[in-house]
Amino acid sequence: MSVGPFLERLRRGPAILGDGAWGTMLFSRGLSTGDAPERVCLERPGLLTEIAGLYLAAGAEVVTTNTFGANPERLALHGLADRLEEICAAAVASVRKATGDRAWVSGSIGPTGSLLAPLGRLDPAVASAGFARQAAALAAAGADLLCVETMTDLAEAELAVRAARVAAPGLPVVATMSFEATRRGFFTVMGASPKQAAVRLAAAGADAVGANCGDGETMAGIVREFRAHGDLPVAVRPNAGLPTFVEGALVHPETPEAMAARVPELLEAGVRLLGGCCGTTPDHIRALRLAIDGRG
Numbered sequence: 001m002s003v004g005p006f007l008e009r010l011r012r013g014p015a016i017l018g019d020g021a022w023g024t025m026l027f028s029r030g031l032s033t034g035d036a037p038e039r040v041c042l043e044r045p046g047l048l049t050e051i052a053g054l055y056l057a058a059g060a061e062v063v064t065t066n067t068f069g070a071n072p073e074r075l076a077l078h079g080l081a082d083r084l085e086e087i088c089a090a091a092v093a094s095v096r097k098a099t100g101d102r103a104w105v106s107g108s109i110g111p112t113g114s115l116l117a118p119l120g121r122l123d124p125a126v127a128s129a130g131f132a133r134q135a136a137a138l139a140a141a142g143a144d145l146l147c148v149e150t151m152t153d154l155a156e157a158e159l160a161v162r163a164a165r166v167a168a169p170g171l172p173v174v175a176t177m178s179f180e181a182t183r184r185g186f187f188t189v190m191g192a193s194p195k196q197a198a199v200r201l202a203a204a205g206a207d208a209v210g211a212n213c214g215d216g217e218t219m220a221g222i223v224r225e226f227r228a229h230g231d232l233p234v235a236v237r238p239n240a241g242l243p244t245f246v247e248g249a250l251v252h253p254e255t256p257e258a259m260a261a262r263v264p265e266l267l268e269a270g271v272r273l274l275g276g277c278c279g280t281t282p283d284h285i286r287a288l289r290l291a292i293d294g295r296g
């Protein structure tokens with residue numbers, strides 16, 4: 001699948017269906033908390049091909065790479081920083097092996113996990129260079145687009161979008177942040193609003209903006225705010241409800257049917273790219289597929 005048709009579809013035609021969670025699928029297949037999910041790219045790429053195949057079969061048109069934490073800061077925690085390029089190459093190849101040209105491969109770029117200076121210690125120039133390295137590696141490996149996701153610090157999200165633009169100039173960039181509903185409206189834990197995100201991520205060069213890793217209840221309202229403050233296509237990937245602890249494990253309780261029931265409102269609000277985040281599985285994506293197609 002090439003880039004032109006992706007941008008075209010973002011703007012018109014039926015909304016694009018993305019995939020669901022990767023962490024959830026990896027944990028259900030033996031990954032433990034504390035393990036670097038990115039190590040799977042090197043050690044068990046076949047598992048990633050299997051998960052990508054399940055999402056493709058469920059009807060996803062965009063499948064994400066297992067590179068959420070493949071930035072130098074996070075990889076360094078696991079002694080893997082010098083293997084960033086190898087990890088990104090294996091992640092893209094393992095998804096492509098399942099999807100061929102039947103889905104767009106989206107290179108995931110998550111936050112560094114460190115606070116940027118002056119609030120924290122991470123030099124923005126260092127963070128930017130790390131995002132550029134990750135974006136370049138994903139592009140070189142053949143990703144069709146990049147998704148900067150689960151951001152809470154707008155300054156960090158801007159850095160990632162700008163770095164991706166420069167390091168992977170041919171690839172569309174979808175940039176989404178993680179918002180929560182508060183009494184004063186929707187905000188990330190770092191205090192960014194959808195309005196600020198709409199304006200600043202567009203200025204940074206994003207091709208689509210929106211929200212991921214939040215409660216599905218909030219998503220239609222967030223889509224409306226993004227649409228009120230910009231004209232870029234809006235993407236959302238809600239979690240399968242609010243997580244609760246069941247016998248020591250984090251469980252997202254929302255059923256595929258409950259998630260799919262929100263699709264008409266999301267489409268009405270103008271969402272152009274819809275998928276799932278934490279707790280969502282191929283069953284959720286299959287239900288979203290039916291709902292988008294009007295068969296739910």
Ligand SMILES: [Zn+2]
Binds near residue numbers: 212
């Ligand atoms: Zn999530």
